[in-house]
Amino acid sequence: MTAIELVVLDMAGTTVRDDGVVEQAFQRAAERTGVADRMPWGDALQYVRDTMGQSKIEVFTHLSGGDRVAAERATAAFEAAYDEIIAEQGAEEILGARAAIEQLKSDGLKVVLTTGFAPVTRDALLDALGWHDLVDLALSPVDAGRGRPHPDLVLTALLRTGVSSVQAVAVVGDTASDVLSGRRAGAGFVAGVLSGAHDEAAILGAGADAVLPSIVDLRETLAARGLLAPVPVS
CATH class of the missing domain: 3.40.50.1000 (HAD superfamily/HAD-like)
Incomplete structure (x- = not known):
């Protein structure tokens, strides 16, 4: 051994x-970039939960229907949203x-x-x-x-x-x-x-x-x- x-x-x-911070950041990013309009948010949220831990750009590529440009934009928005939430709530x-x-x-x-x-x-x-x-x-x-x-x-x-x-x-x-x-x-x-x-x-x-x-x-x-x-x- x-x-x-x-x-x-x-x-x-x-x-x-985490306390839901990742989900909050995904939702803010999806709403700000229009990704949330591509599928019902309930379905998108379930996919986010199922794929927790994976690279964020890959998750957004799926949510964007394979649109890599949209996924890159949404990923940048996710990072900004996550930083906002950490600034608001702190990290523990x-x-x-x-x-x-x-x-x-x-x-x-x-x-x-x-x-x-x-x-x-x-x-x-x-x-x-x-x-x-x-x-x-x-x-x-x-x-x-x-x-x-x-x-x-x-x-x-x-x-x-x-x-x-x-x-x-x-x-x-x-x-x-x-x-x-x-x-x-x-x-x-x-x-x-x-x-x-x-x-x-x-x-x-x-x-x-x-x-x-x-x-x-x-x-x-x-x-x-x-x-x-x-x-x-x-």
Whole structure:
């Protein structure tokens, strides 16, 4: 059994509280760019929920009926709307997330945050939380090639941190897309958390090895499965 060297964590819904902010931003963007006129909003909202965690431009491409130009315009509007809401409401971590990440780091693990947001929104969240120095790296789809559910974000995290193998990677997120991304990358351990968008059935259906109440439970789960290497004594 390969010990975990790298933990790849999703942001909104996994380490950062969402509280419907993503849905609000989608709705504002859809209304401002006319995407909301292309299908009933109830249907569009369900698609947004089903595809949580995926690259936002891919979601808007579907909602725009394949119109890539409209999707790019709507994605820019989404990022602006998300930034507005964060400015209005602030950003909060999932309870205990920072401490959980600090513990993983003290165990000698590398930690990378991944998201479907563009870098400008990702960095605004990190600024609001004061997390730039907390993790080794934060990645958006543009940094990797493709967003979730493709494996690119996980594999880019592996390459940039220099860990030994994909079996030494743990992937954790709150959506089926997070789980699929980890599975397709060949990660040694893939878990879902119930602090965000998708329920246990959706997470298990995507192939998760475990479903956890929140990110706070990750370290104990890794330890119980024998996936934590002993920390060298200095």
